[in-house]
Amino acid sequence: MISSTMAGPARLDSAVRLVHLTKTYPNGPEQVAALQGVSLAIQPGAFTAIMGPSGAGKSTFLNLAAGLDTPTSGQVIIGDTDITELSSDAVTRLRRRQIGFVFQSYNLIGHLTVSENIQLPMLLDGRRPDEQWQQALIDSVGLTGMTERLPSELSGGQAQRVAIARALITRPTVVFADEPTGALDRRTGEQVLDVLRGTAKRFTQTLVLVTHDPQVAATADDVQFLADGRLAGELVAPTTSQIAARLVELGR
Numbered sequence: 001m002i003s004s005t006m007a008g009p010a011r012l013d014s015a016v017r018l019v020h021l022t023k024t025y026p027n028g029p030e031q032v033a034a035l036q037g038v039s040l041a042i043q044p045g046a047f048t049a050i051m052g053p054s055g056a057g058k059s060t061f062l063n064l065a066a067g068l069d070t071p072t073s074g075q076v077i078i079g080d081t082d083i084t085e086l087s088s089d090a091v092t093r094l095r096r097r098q099i100g101f102v103f104q105s106y107n108l109i110g111h112l113t114v115s116e117n118i119q120l121p122m123l124l125d126g127r128r129p130d131e132q133w134q135q136a137l138i139d140s141v142g143l144t145g146m147t148e149r150l151p152s153e154l155s156g157g158q159a160q161r162v163a164i165a166r167a168l169i170t171r172p173t174v175v176f177a178d179e180p181t182g183a184l185d186r187r188t189g190e191q192v193l194d195v196l197r198g199t200a201k202r203f204t205q206t207l208v209l210v211t212h213d214p215q216v217a218a219t220a221d222d223v224q225f226l227a228d229g230r231l232a233g234e235l236v237a238p239t240t241s242q243i244a245a246r247l248v249e250l251g252r
């Protein structure tokens with residue numbers, strides 16, 4: 001699973017490795033230190049939840065780890081590639097091939113059908129979608145028969161299933177999800193989480209998920225806590241109440 005002590009030099013068996021990662025945002029004349037030296041290694045196939053109080057740096061962590069944003073200093077290593085050494089075009093290519101990202105707000109393209117939305121990452125990468133794989137994904141996330149609908153004709157849960165299929169169409173090695181159940185009611189959120197976790201397991205993908213919800217985090221292999229931009233402990237296979245207690249300590 002994860003260990004912050006595993007984040008030292010060269011470990012090729014990590015799916016994602018962060019080394020002394022920092023991110024500082026300008027805020028008028030001041031600077032906001034959103035991440036302050038985070039080192040972490042995540043093993044292939046692990047399901048890791050990231051938790052912490054509001055403003056702790058969770059989204060920043062995820063955006064940097066997924067190559068959506070660049071760190072102020074430190075390294076992000078996906079497989080055996082240090083993406084902080086790549087050009088932005090090369091990061092985009094690597095992201096399109098190895099990384100899937102699921103946002104809280106689905107981020108579907110309104111005038112494209114379900115099927116077209118799912119195919120988009122392949123088309124943007126100049127590749128033809130594998131029809132068998134696409135159908136397997138559609139069936140796997142429970143969208144059979146809905147492929148010609150527009151996003152406006154979907155419920156929130158269905159829209160998030162489309163976003164999950166879109167994240168997986170490129171067969172990424174790592175899937176990052178930022179509050180993927182945050183906009184859904186509990187029952188729909190649980191179903192969407194089952195889909196995300198189930199597909200990640202079936203296709204041996206590493207899953208890194210930011211959540212505020214202790215029940216969601218309790219389904220992970222382990223939970224990493226962030227507070228004030230720093231790692232603030234780990235719980236392996238925790239219960240919901242252990243997670244809730246830790247969040248209270250951190251002043252959620």
Ligand SMILES: Nc1ncnc2c1ncn2[C@@H]1O[C@H](COP(=O)(O)OP(=O)(O)OP(=O)(O)O)[C@@H](O)[C@H]1O
Binds near residue numbers: 052061
């Ligand atoms: N683009 C930005 N410009 C300036 N400051 C930012 C920017 N993005 C994030 N921050 C600041 O960095 C810190 C960490 O933000 P981040 O969104 O990563 O926290 P979070 O743990 O995801 O919070 P939440 O749970 O509320 O979503 C906060 O103080 C935030 O205000």
